[in-house]
Amino acid sequence: MRLSTAQIFQQGISNILSRQADVQQTQQQLATGRRVSTPADDPIAAVRILDISEDIQLVDQYERNGDFAQSQLAFEETVLADVANVLQRVRELVVTANNASQSPESRRAIGVEVEARLEELVTLANAQDSTGEYIFAGYQARTQPFSRSGGDVVYSGDDGKRALQISGSTEVAVRDPGNAVFMNVPAGNGRFAIEANPANAGTAVVRDSGADGSYQRDDYSINFLQAAPGDPITYEVLDSTAAVVAAGNYESAEVIAFNGAEVVFEGEPEAGDSFSIPASPNQDMFTTLQSIAASLRGAGDAPAEVAAVNNAMANGLRNIDQALGVALDKRADVGVRLSRVESQLGINEDFTLQLQETLSEIQDLDYAEAISRLNLQLVALEAAQQTYVRTQGLTLFNFL
Numbered sequence: 001m002r003l004s005t006a007q008i009f010q011q012g013i014s015n016i017l018s019r020q021a022d023v024q025q026t027q028q029q030l031a032t033g034r035r036v037s038t039p040a041d042d043p044i045a046a047v048r049i050l051d052i053s054e055d056i057q058l059v060d061q062y063e064r065n066g067d068f069a070q071s072q073l074a075f076e077e078t079v080l081a082d083v084a085n086v087l088q089r090v091r092e093l094v095v096t097a098n099n100a101s102q103s104p105e106s107r108r109a110i111g112v113e114v115e116a117r118l119e120e121l122v123t124l125a126n127a128q129d130s131t132g133e134y135i136f137a138g139y140q141a142r143t144q145p146f147s148r149s150g151g152d153v154v155y156s157g158d159d160g161k162r163a164l165q166i167s168g169s170t171e172v173a174v175r176d177p178g179n180a181v182f183m184n185v186p187a188g189n190g191r192f193a194i195e196a197n198p199a200n201a202g203t204a205v206v207r208d209s210g211a212d213g214s215y216q217r218d219d220y221s222i223n224f225l226q227a228a229p230g231d232p233i234t235y236e237v238l239d240s241t242a243a244v245v246a247a248g249n250y251e252s253a254e255v256i257a258f259n260g261a262e263v264v265f266e267g268e269p270e271a272g273d274s275f276s277i278p279a280s281p282n283q284d285m286f287t288t289l290q291s292i293a294a295s296l297r298g299a300g301d302a303p304a305e306v307a308a309v310n311n312a313m314a315n316g317l318r319n320i321d322q323a324l325g326v327a328l329d330k331r332a333d334v335g336v337r338l339s340r341v342e343s344q345l346g347i348n349e350d351f352t353l354q355l356q357e358t359l360s361e362i363q364d365l366d367y368a369e370a371i372s373r374l375n376l377q378l379v380a381l382e383a384a385q386q387t388y389v390r391t392q393g394l395t396l397f398n399f400l
């Protein structure tokens with residue numbers, strides 16, 4: 001096989017350029033600390049690096065979501081704690097107002113503070129986070145959820161729950177809709193409520209009530225009757241169809257039982273007095289406080305007026321206890337979610353560390369091996385250069 005002089009020179013130059021490329025690649029690896037800089041360096045490793053990098057970015061997003069969820073839940077827990085404090089203060093005021101030693105003037109003064117606490121509760125219900133969004137508005141986070149309309153407090157949000165993904169399989173709600181926290185609160189004892197007729201002229205006051213497993217849910221009423229002047233006061237319990245389900249002579253502090261429910265009155269009703277007993281409806285916290293304040297504003301000295309306030313305070317106390325239960329349950333639920341987020345953040349951190357270690361094994365450079373390889377490549381480059389110089393100097397004229 002014959003080789004022309006041009007071919008020999010070209011092979012020498014190609015060999016030098018190849019050795020220079022090897023040296024340059026190794027020097028670049030040493031400068032960047034990366035074994036794989038482009039897919040051409042190691043196609044299989046490059047694919048794995050891309051997959052792991054995407055996983056790391058995804059987990060980083062989960063961690064950012066988790067941090068935001070933590071801040072949102074911590075803020076909601078603080079607001080719910082403040083709500084519970086407001087309700088607890090109102091409960092103390094109701095107990096104080098229900099004391100027989102209170103005068104109408106002192107009760108009206110207590111009513112003023114209850115109204116102030118109502119305003120505070122509305123403010124808490126309209127709490128905004130650091131971004132200006134309302135935390136109890138559902139998905140309508142830019143719309144104020146609670147406002148006054150005709151003396152009542154109305155809800156303008158929806159029942160959506162804002163949620164965030166904090167792992168591939170874990171999603172956590174970071175807000176609660178305002179209707180679930182403030183509006184849908186069971187009234188009365190949780191099974192039924194008891195409301196005195198405002199026109200009652202007697203002094204009968206509800207002291208206790210309850211229901212067992214046989215309770216038949218319905219809207220009942222208790223009417224007090226007297227056949228003739230001087231006759232004993234009797235009672236009859238009617239259901240929603242006006243059918244009599246229980247009747248008897250009234251005795252103060254004795255149990256009136258009907259269809260699995262029990263009610264205890266104290267005091268003396270007058271003929272024509274009545275109490276409605278609706279199956280426990282939902283009543284918002286604001287209405288509860290408004291009713292308490294309104295009853296205290298109308299406090300008077302007459303026995304019937306005192307009994308009306310006592311009934312209103314007893315009813316208000318039961319409703320406040322229900323509202324406190326909802327607030328504390330929601331706060332406990334938020335605490336559970338907060339703990340879940342904290343736990344998942346720890347898992348995410350461990351997973352990120354594992355991914356980074358795997359990525360380092362594939363992508364990062366072994367400096368000892370690279371330096372040894374560079375020395376060998378420099379020797380090979382020098383040998384190629386010297387070979388080319390000597391080949392370049394060969395000619396037949398040197399042998400003539």
